[in-house]
Amino acid sequence: MIFVGALVILYWLAFRWVFDRWRGKAPRSRFEQGFRSKWTGGVLLGLAGLGVVCMVYGVCIEPQRLTVKTYTLASSKLPPGQRVRLVQLADLHVREAGARERALPELVRKLKPDIVLYTGDFFGTRADVNSVVVQLLRSWSVPQYATEGNLDGLGAFEGCLKQAGVQLLDGNAPQFCEVRGMRFCISGFPSGAEGYMRHALTRLPRDTFNLVLYHHPQGFPETWETPTDLMLAGHTHGGQIRLPFYGALITLDRFGKRWESGLFAEHGAKLIVSRGIGCEPLVPEMRFNCAPEVVVIDLVGSTR
Numbered sequence: 001m002i003f004v005g006a007l008v009i010l011y012w013l014a015f016r017w018v019f020d021r022w023r024g025k026a027p028r029s030r031f032e033q034g035f036r037s038k039w040t041g042g043v044l045l046g047l048a049g050l051g052v053v054c055m056v057y058g059v060c061i062e063p064q065r066l067t068v069k070t071y072t073l074a075s076s077k078l079p080p081g082q083r084v085r086l087v088q089l090a091d092l093h094v095r096e097a098g099a100r101e102r103a104l105p106e107l108v109r110k111l112k113p114d115i116v117l118y119t120g121d122f123f124g125t126r127a128d129v130n131s132v133v134v135q136l137l138r139s140w141s142v143p144q145y146a147t148e149g150n151l152d153g154l155g156a157f158e159g160c161l162k163q164a165g166v167q168l169l170d171g172n173a174p175q176f177c178e179v180r181g182m183r184f185c186i187s188g189f190p191s192g193a194e195g196y197m198r199h200a201l202t203r204l205p206r207d208t209f210n211l212v213l214y215h216h217p218q219g220f221p222e223t224w225e226t227p228t229d230l231m232l233a234g235h236t237h238g239g240q241i242r243l244p245f246y247g248a249l250i251t252l253d254r255f256g257k258r259w260e261s262g263l264f265a266e267h268g269a270k271l272i273v274s275r276g277i278g279c280e281p282l283v284p285e286m287r288f289n290c291a292p293e294v295v296v297i298d299l300v301g302s303t304r
Helices: 002-023 030-035 038-060 099-111 130-137 157-164 194-201 217-223
Strands: 067-075 083-089 115-118 144-146 175-179 182-189 209-214 230-233 262-266 269-273 293-301
Touching (some): 002 030, 099 130, 115 182, 130 157, 144 182, 194 209, 194 217
Parallel strands (some): 083 115, 115 144, 182 209, 209 230, 230 269
Antiparallel strands (some): 175 182, 262 269
8 A cells, every 4th residue: 555655646746747847837936946846846756657667567577477486495305416406387367268378388398397286276267268267278288286265266167177187185185196107295275274184294104205285375274283384375376566675565464474475484394385377457557676486396306
């Protein structure tokens, strides 16, 4: 609200400066004289013009600028020297078979993942984009696991996953996956499952690398003091609009900016929050200083 208020004030002052100069009425005070000066106008119009450029960039360019964020995590649960690559795709929010959707399959294939993991929110419109989502999810011939986000009711969520061959994790039981002889236990919970996550996670095996998929970062405390090794989340979109030195303006998470995006380690568990790929649905797409990201997690075997 403070940021929006500052923008409104800036453009009002710029408009007022132009209007007063056009009207040509003599200033009645030193304040008005200073306000109508060319120096003041240059600052106001310069800031207003920069704001327009930023908005055009944020609407037309950055939402399509796919990036890759890589994390390397060591684990004693993997044999020393062994490496497994996970790719997390969060908040696809598909609206159409657009440039982003066309570029994503080749980008992910070049990353050569061993497992692809989705943390919810596949749909970005109420229009029928089910076939687009299915085609996108069929782009990778590796094991795929997904959990439900809070906005997946916009499309045929379960039907799309089934058609694409993606394993849905609904909190009932974890799934086991083996990559080159290394075993992974993958749990996932639908949005709103924080009330029973901990009970399920305390029963995870301790000899496998335990992954947890949950759409909301606010579920992270439910993994503490359990055998969980790594939780993956999205939902925040990294804020979509990020200011330098401050970060996300809004995260829509119960804990605010605490886990807005990035890697965190607390109470024996790690959390990675993706900035996601799409944008909030039902409104114009916009990102600034927060490009869409594909998250890569390289798990490396360690002796400790």
